[in-house]
Amino acid sequence: MTEELAPVTPLFGASPAGRQRAAGADADLGAVPSSTIPAAADSAASGVDGPETRPSSSANGSPRLVSIPGGQGDAQAFTAVVPAGMDAESRERLIGEAQETLVRALARSDRSTEEARRLLRDWRGEDPKGAQAPEDGTEEAAEYEESLRLDDTEIEQVIDRCTELGYLDDLRLAELVVHKSRDKKRSGIQGVERALRDRHIAAEAMQEVLAEVDRDDELERARELAVERARRVKGVEPDAAIRRIAGFLSRRGYSSGVAFTAAREAVQGGSRPSRSSNGSAGVFFGASPVE
Structure with missing residues (x-):
């Protein structure tokens, strides 16, 4: 009986078809300086078929070059640097995860564009399923950790997308900050500006x-606050009361001139005990009058 022999697989060197494919890959990478192509790409040129021809990181964890088909009818392939531990598809998935994280954060509270940018800089993606992180403190560990974070270009890509979708809007947030500072906290112009800068x-x-904030009523707003504050410093020596009230108004964002004018009027206007129409006493500063 004649036994059929299994086909022989070359152990060293690829088949002629494999060599032709490798030669084609070299042609695509011909525009890239040879000094920038890592050893993994060289192995493909030598005729060895295998997983090294797929877009992925090299065995030592360093970034490598991968060929990505050109767009808009461009048949010429271009070469992109893929961070260690990430292929192009994984990188897109990482960007998508970062965008989802930002959208969830914006659903909880509004953020400015810069606040969103800082969140993305601090963000770290999850370890790929089945991946084993290198030992801490090694160069490979640092590269691996960096590969799970977005670079500046990717961050701006997420920012632009969220802006287009309306999730990020600095003008809308600025209007909310002004309303809260001006109407709820009754801050002065400087206080409003400080609140905007803080965000x-x-x-x-x-x-x-x-430009839309009314500045003409700044002194009147300060006067109202000064009169309310004066009730808390009853019995205090007038000059000290003026300084305390003026300091309070300054912390609320009123200029020093407006703050001292409003404080002085509030204190001096109540420098003697007075009776209102219902017989109640007004605000009094200083010693009790002699009967």
């Missing part, structure tokens, strides 16, 4: 909302 709102949005 890292874009300068263009700040200028637009501040």
